[in-house]
Each structure stands twice: as C-alpha cells, then as structure tokens.
Amino acid sequence: MNASTQVSGQASGASPEAIRYHYDVGNDFYRLWLDANMVYSGAMWGPDDDLEAAQLRKIDYHIWEAGAPGSANVLDIGCGWGALLRRLVGEHGVARAVGLTLSDAQAEWARARSDGRVDVRVESWADHVPAAPYDAIISIGAFEHFARLESSEEEKIDNYRAFFQQCxxxxxxxxxxxxxxFAYGNTRSRREATASPSTQFLANEIFPETDPPRLANIAEATEGSFEVVSLRNDRKDYARTCRVWLDNLRTRRDDLVALVGEEKVARYERYLQYSFYGFETGNLGLFRITLRRIEPKWQPKR
Ligand SMILES: C[S@@+](CC[C@H](N)C(=O)[O-])C[C@H]1O[C@@H](n2cnc3c(N)ncnc32)[C@H](O)[C@@H]1O
Structure with a gap:
C-alpha cells in the first residue's frame, strides 16, 4: 500500500469547505437534536426502540454485515462523531478502528471520547493511505457527498468507481x-428530481456540493471491484428518524435559536420536513448494501 495507489485530488464530491459548512455548525447544535451518541444517519428501528437504541441497532447491523467483530483493523469512511468507532473497539473486540471525516469539529469530539485503539483522521477517502490492509470497511451516510449536483451522470459514476476501487x-x-x-428513488427521472424545489433547497442551503446517487449508479460503479451480497431499501426507517429529529428540534427550539439564530433553525426545520417527505413517498430511498471484494484476478479488462 503506497502513495501510488492514491487517487489524490480526484474527489470531485463535496470539498472540505462545503463539508465544514454543514458539520461545523457546532457540536452543541447537533447535540440538542441528535441522540446521545451523535449519530447522524438513518437509524434501524426495532419494535421498542427509542432513537438511541435504533441508532445502535443500525451500527451493529453494519458491523456484522462487514464481518468486523473480533478483527484487527477496520475503516469507517465518514465517521462523524465517532459512534461506530467506539462501538467497534468497545463492544465488538476490534483492535484498531480508523475513522475518516472532513470535519474538524467532529474529529475533536470523537478524539475526546476514544482511546488509543481509535484513530480519527481529518482526511478524505481520496487521500487516505492505509498503514495495513483493512479486514472490513464501513461507510454510513458519507457516500451522498461523493458527487455534486452539477456533475454529469458519467462524472458521478467515475467518482463512485474510484471510491470502490480504492476500497x-x-x-x-x-x-x-x-x-x-440515501439515494434518489425510482419515482422520478434524474431531471425531475434535480429540478425539484426540495433538491434545489437542499443543495443550495444545507448540503453544498452534494448530490445523492441513484441505485443504478452504485451498481454500475461497483463492476469489477465488488459483488453485491445483500441490498435493503429501508426508507421508512429514515422517514421515522427525520420525524424524531424534527420533534427534538422543535422541543429544543428556543435553545437552538439562542445558539445559532432563528434563520438557521428554520432552515434545518425545512430540511428535515423535506427529507421526511422524500423518504415517506419514495422520492428518496435508504440503501444498506453489503459488498464483497472481488479478487483482482477476476477483474474484467477495461
Ligand atoms: C452524515 S455524516 C455521517 C456520520 C456517521 N457515519 C454517522 O452515521 O453518524 C457524513 C460524514 O461523511 C464525512 N465525509 C464527507 N465526505 C467525505 C470524504 N470525501 N472523505 C471522508 N469523509 C467524508 C463527513 O465529514 C461526515 O463525517
């Protein structure tokens, strides 16, 4: 593993500045409406779960699907505030967990809550050089950032392919x-989805330089690098997560306004409403995909 295997500079997804615009609003802001472990992605709801339990259920699901329990070296791409990293070493016997984020605020939070078994790096996947091969890789809620709204379909797939080839x-x-x-659902064409007020609002006001994939993009981009083992669309799980985040945000509205101002809180309220509606109607899907590495000898010639 050396620098020559990198795709440095490739990542024409969201830039570090665009990521920080969203995630560095402040740890105190997110703490008021996420769960105690600061998980910021669609949960997996069991019958009696509250938000915290549903987030841990989702994290454990991915850990098992990746075959990570008991392994030596696991990578979390887009580690957020580090909940999965802590769970890997704390509950699943993983010796070393490496997390990548582009947000300084997230990294600071995650480092303060982990020990020497966890290595949190402010680094894009495109620039990452592993110290040793990974036994498992998990990535939750980061892939959405790997392409931009203005990218052509071909550019998006090229980016995703570069990502899968690195992994x-x-x-x-x-x-x-x-x-x-999450991904655009099959209810609308890409043109319709891109032109919709919700997509325009989210891309311009909430997640700059970001555009989710379509399932077909992912399928095409994994050709030659990964076999799909299983695929679930749990969009209703994300709808429910957005509903709970929105309820939390409204319950703590006064504190949030004191922290970041009325305008920003209203913007997040609108974002969570749009997202809830998107997942509820199927305009957005939530994909959980288990992938097995294709051994390079089987790679088709391009
Ligand atoms: C929605 S958060 C999800 C965080 C976490 N996985 C969770 O479920 O709570 C997206 C994460 O992806 C990270 N991210 C976005 N683009 C990235 C890139 N190119 N390389 C590494 N991390 C990236 C962000 O910094 C952030 O930590």
Whole structure:
C-alpha cells in the first residue's frame, strides 16, 4: 500500500469547505437534536426502540454485515462523531478502528471520547493511505457527498468507481464492506428530481456540493471491484428518524435559536420536513448494501 495507489485530488464530491459548512455548525447544535451518541444517519428501528437504541441497532447491523467483530483493523469512511468507532473497539473486540471525516469539529469530539485503539483522521477517502490492509470497511451516510449536483451522470459514476476501487485495494482478500447511503428513488427521472424545489433547497442551503446517487449508479460503479451480497431499501426507517429529529428540534427550539439564530433553525426545520417527505413517498430511498471484494484476478479488462 503506497502513495501510488492514491487517487489524490480526484474527489470531485463535496470539498472540505462545503463539508465544514454543514458539520461545523457546532457540536452543541447537533447535540440538542441528535441522540446521545451523535449519530447522524438513518437509524434501524426495532419494535421498542427509542432513537438511541435504533441508532445502535443500525451500527451493529453494519458491523456484522462487514464481518468486523473480533478483527484487527477496520475503516469507517465518514465517521462523524465517532459512534461506530467506539462501538467497534468497545463492544465488538476490534483492535484498531480508523475513522475518516472532513470535519474538524467532529474529529475533536470523537478524539475526546476514544482511546488509543481509535484513530480519527481529518482526511478524505481520496487521500487516505492505509498503514495495513483493512479486514472490513464501513461507510454510513458519507457516500451522498461523493458527487455534486452539477456533475454529469458519467462524472458521478467515475467518482463512485474510484471510491470502490480504492476500497477494493484496501481490503484484505474476501473482505467485506457495508455501505449505507440515501439515494434518489425510482419515482422520478434524474431531471425531475434535480429540478425539484426540495433538491434545489437542499443543495443550495444545507448540503453544498452534494448530490445523492441513484441505485443504478452504485451498481454500475461497483463492476469489477465488488459483488453485491445483500441490498435493503429501508426508507421508512429514515422517514421515522427525520420525524424524531424534527420533534427534538422543535422541543429544543428556543435553545437552538439562542445558539445559532432563528434563520438557521428554520432552515434545518425545512430540511428535515423535506427529507421526511422524500423518504415517506419514495422520492428518496435508504440503501444498506453489503459488498464483497472481488479478487483482482477476476477483474474484467477495461
Ligand atoms: C452524515 S455524516 C455521517 C456520520 C456517521 N457515519 C454517522 O452515521 O453518524 C457524513 C460524514 O461523511 C464525512 N465525509 C464527507 N465526505 C467525505 C470524504 N470525501 N472523505 C471522508 N469523509 C467524508 C463527513 O465529514 C461526515 O463525517
């Protein structure tokens, strides 16, 4: 594994500045409406779960799907505030967990709550150089940032393909990756989805330089690098998560306004309402995809 295997400078997804615009609003802001572990992605709801339990259920699901329990070295791409990293070493016997984020605020929070088994790096996947092959890779809620609204379909797929090829190189033979991403649903064409007021609002006001994939993009981009082992669309789980976040935000509205101002809170309220509606109607899907590395000898010639 050396620098020559990098795709440095490739990441024409969201820039570090665009990521910080969203995630560095402040840890105190997110703490008021996320769960205690600061998980910021669609949960997986069991019958009696509250938000915290549903988030841990989702994290454990990905850990099992990736075959990570008891392993030596696991990578979390887009580690947020570090909940999965803490769970890997604390509950699943993983010796070393590496997390990548582009947000300084997230990294600071995650480092303050972990020990020497966890390595949180402010680094894009495109620039990452592993110290050793990974036994498993997990990425939850980051893939959405790997392409921009103005990118052509071909550019998006090229980016995603570069991402999967890196993960293929980094994994040990037969290693697995568990990926969670939301995506445009099949209810509308890309043109209709892109032109919709909700997409325009989200891209301009909430997640700059970001555009989710379509399932077909992911399928095409994994050709030659990963086999799909399983695929679930749990969009109703994300709808419920947005509903609970919105309720939390409204319950703590006064504190949030005192922290970041009325305008920003109103913007987040609108974002969560749009997202709830998107997942509820199927305009957005929530994909949980288990992938097995294809051994390079089987790679088709391009
Ligand atoms: C919605 S958060 C999800 C965080 C976490 N996985 C969770 O479920 O709570 C997206 C994460 O992806 C990270 N991210 C976005 N683009 C990235 C990139 N190119 N390389 C590494 N991390 C990235 C962000 O910094 C952030 O930590």
């Amino acid at each position: 293929q190189r980094w994994l040990r033979p037969n290693g697995r990756m568990s990926l969670q991403t």
